[in-house]
């Protein structure tokens with residue numbers, strides 16, 4: 001199956017089923033976080049639909065002196081913006097998301113911890129289908145794009161459209177993928 005809509009259906013179901021077994025990501029090493037994030041702005045996300053929970057990364061970022069930001073959806077067609085904030089003060093947003101009550105233009109992230117529906121070993125990413133992250137990556141091409149996922153979300157090769165921006169790294173509960181080192 002190579003069409004994106006069909007893959008999304010299958011991979012969302014796989015993600016939910018795997019998440020129900022209560023897997024967890026390993027805590028990232030202090031050295032990795034300190035190397036990647038010397039006091040920068042790291043965009044994270046609040047997981048939905050069985051997405052891998054980046055909470056241990058969030059904690060490591062803060063411990064390393066970084067600042068967390070969160071995506072805010074305006075509508076399906078607009079780029080997401082990233083806003084500083086804490087999970088305690090978020091409000092309900094579209095698609096069942098929790099998001100900061102945003103004011104202003106938001107911040108420019110140094111690192112984007114990126115949720116995904118599917119990925120391949122070359123760090124291509126399939127998202128929710130609204131182009132929200134691809135638009136953000138086009139706006140902030142200098143940000144380091146790190147995908148966070150469960151291993152069951154891997155497929156052999158994703159179909160690619162011209163606007164798809166690959167990730168620099170994908171971390172799962174069992175592996176780290178780098179685009180130059182296919183597994």
Ligand SMILES: Nc1nc2c(c(=O)[nH]1)N(C=O)[C@@H](CNc1ccc(C(=O)N[C@@H](CCC(=O)O)C(=O)O)cc1)CN2
Pocket residue numbers: 012045046047048049051071072073080095097115116127128129130131132133
């Ligand atoms: N946790 C999280 N936050 C995120 C995203 C994400 O993928 N995960 N986004 C990524 O772009 C943006 C929100 N964009 C979205 C665009 C479409 C749908 C969507 O169509 N959801 C389906 C249900 C999906 C499911 O069953 O798991 C729907 O509402 O029908 C969701 C989010 C920003 N915040």
Ligand SMILES: Nc1ncnc2c1ncn2[C@@H]1O[C@H](COP(=O)(O)OP(=O)(O)OP(=O)(O)O)[C@@H](O)[C@H]1O
Pocket residue numbers: 004125126127128129130131132133134135138161163164
């Ligand atoms: N940089 C961009 N500028 C304008 N539109 C874009 C851009 N990137 C993607 N899109 C639009 O977003 C829509 C969805 O793209 P796609 O199916 O690749 O979603 P996706 O890979 O699930 O993306 P995401 O996770 O970023 O939501 C497409 O109609 C595409 O035209």
